[in-house]
Amino acid sequence: MLDFGVNPVDFRCHYQQRAPYRMQAALTPSQRPSWSLLDQLLDRIEPGDQRLQLYRNGPVAPAQYLGYRVHDGQARHRLIPSRIYDLLRGGASLVINRVEHDDRMLMQLCASVSKFCDVPTSANAYASFGGDGTFGMHWDTHDVFAVQLIGRKRWRLWAPTFPLPLSHQPSRDHLAPRDTDPMVDVTLKAGDLLYIPRGWWHDVRPLDVGSLHCSVGTYGPTVYDYLQWCLRQALSEHLDARQDLSVSNADSYAIDSALQTLIAFADSAEKRTAFQRALREPATPNAPISSAPR
Template sequence: MTTLASRFGRALSSELGVDFATRQVSNEVVFRHLDPELLEECFSWEGLNEILSRGSAEPAEFLLYADGKSLPEHQYTVTRGGRRVFDLSKMFALMRSGASLIIDSLDRIHPGVRVATDDIMRITGETSACNMFVTFDDAQAFPSHFDEVDTFVVQILGTKRWQIHGPSEEFPLPEYGDSDPVNCPESVLFERTLVPGDVMHVPRGWWHTVRGGGDTSLHLTFTFTRRTGYDWLRWVMRQALSRVEIRGNLDRAGTPEAQEAQAERILAAFLAEAKSLPPAEFFAAERRASGGRDLSSLPWDVLKARPSADAVVELVPVLPPVVHVDADQVTVTTADQNLTLPAEHLAVIELLIRERRATVAGLADRTGSPVGSVAALVSALLQYRLVTVSGGRTPRAERGTVR
């Protein structure tokens, strides 16, 4: 695993230990307590106020919930300058009446949350996202429910009362599962009022009942979607499209015997494909396709000059890219694209994957490579969106001048 980017991610990984990945994830509630200051580095009232003051949370999804229902947007927005923006007076009145504020995909608009979310992905190896919940008094946004994803609940500010009831069926999916609250088990397996610094893992499919703690509450949920047998089978089916038996027309007008024979041929073709593509191949293909967020590195994205020795280089892919060495070449694969480079760059690439962030000079010094060679490599990686570059001295010809 590449070096985690946030103090929160490093602290959480240390607290979870190896048992979480090997035994506890998706199987039991896990509770830990971190330094609250680490969590406020991720998000705070100031961060929320800045978002609200923009008048919009796009491209994240902004919702107000009360009594288990999403409130219509027109109740808390107004049209100004041809666009819909928040009406904070209306919004706060609704919240005083018991509405809870939710921002889905907060990681898409807040840098600190984005870095923490990417660390959750590095810890779990799964696709991750972050949602924010704000509740006042003892308000309850949702009735008892379960989520089809595993979740880290992170209490940032205030308190929230949680009851975990356990599952009513094993491993529900968005495509399968009965989430009617009448199915919530009556028994309570875990109960706690979370305070700032508390982190709790709630397994997929485990029912929970949540209320405000009586004053204020701001918490984040980092969700991560584990791969299932259904995901593997869907992937195998896509690969099996190369087989004519899978693509062929079903024999609607045929006899029952002919239809049964065709079904046998289709199943045989699919099983042959599945046996040649075990889950390990699925995971490998997923890693090759995994990339990172599309981030800007101006001015270096446009400048023709190579980054200077003091420029800071950061790896973009969240999960380590696949590196293949063949004779005098090294190929880096991420987001289903291949970048082939001379093998002399291997040491720099491996160091960057391991450390994730370093200066051009630091990469050169620690690998014994010429600074110019590293700068050239970074320029190539930048064009393929594999790294970001920040800081550094821009060449005098590209610098702006005051007139």
């Protein structure tokens, strides 16, 4: 579906986890949705699943866009789209997480990125009519393919100060590079694609025009993931690894024995193949390895 403008091999060699990449008109005009897509998403989202959030100088209280309806004799929350649109016109930004199963076109976007990168994917949708944006300057702990569906949006990117963060290493624990000029400053137009490697600082700003974009996150395994898998596979059956350990009574022989067992297990092409095979049979289709999309 997406025209990446580069083949997967060249992308992995020159851009993947190395540098941002922009492709103009990755979606043809006939592939781009109308605002009815947002109407459909709002119609399908259940208010209680917390996938939908509004931000304006922080989270917007759900009471501002939720109402009640009576169903089977019980009062239940419901989204009120007119209130959501009023909030958007007032400068709020809307985020809907994991939208790949809510719309066929968004599912195809995820499938296109997944095939291109050969990893699981998930997608979030972002809508705004102006305002100051959603998260401020931050990094993501997964690679992102941002696809501008409607309107325009400004993206500014800075090089990593902590390269390749893992899922438990968010940007809020680090100082942002506020005194340096961005390495990338670009306005995406409808149909454009921007690849942001994990760990790259970015600040995304709405313009004075309606914008809807989809961020497709990729969740490939890391060496850290592989070694965690090896720990579970190899050492739970190893007697020395199951010994009690205390600061005052550390058995150096047991530690060395367990480490040697782990190294021998991990340094095996057969075990790496088994790990990759296990990833291809996830419990939940398209689920990330160890993190949730943002």
